[in-house]
Amino acid sequence: MHKKGKEGYVLKSQMKALLEEESKKLAIEDEIENQRAKVTTTTPITTELLFQWKKKKVDAKEARLAAQQAERAKYDRMSGRELFLEHASLFVDDDDAAEYEKFERREEPNVPEQKALS
Numbered sequence: 715m716h717k718k719g720k721e722g723y724v725l726k727s728q729m730k731a732l733l734e735e736e737s738k739k740l741a742i743e744d745e746i747e748n749q750r751a752k753v754t755t756t757t758p759i760t761t762e763l764l765f766q767w768k769k770k771k772v773d774a775k776e777a778r779l780a781a782q783q784a785e786r787a788k789y790d791r792m793s794g795r796e797l798f799l800e801h802a803s804l805f806v807d808d809d810d811a812a813e814y815e816k817f818e819r820r821e822e823p824n825v826p827e828q829k830a831l832s
Contacts, residue, residue: 724732740748757763786792787800798805 783792783796786796792800
């Protein structure tokens with residue numbers, strides 16, 4: 715009889731060895747505690763430290779994005795969104811573009827399709 719394990723199907727004869735191996739492994743909580751004990755330097759997190767860290771991350775991201783946009787703009791390779799945000803006056807909608815009343819919906823006549831003879 716076969717049972718499906720992580721590695722696929724496992725024979726009953728191999729199941730005992732697998733169960734022994736699994737029982738020797740530490741529980742995930744114990745593993746986390748062991749790793750946490752290995753950490754020697756800790757800094758207590760306060761709201762001020764969190765906001766300083768977050769501000770630094772946001773500033774770094776904005777600087778990286780600004781540098782990317784400047785690089786792309788230098789070679790005239792801006793996306794449509796970047797162009798719109800940079801020069802919104804270039805994108806002017808026609809006044810008549812949204813007048814749906816001018817368009818009439820026509821029904822296509824039902825023309826039976828002819829099947830190609832092969």
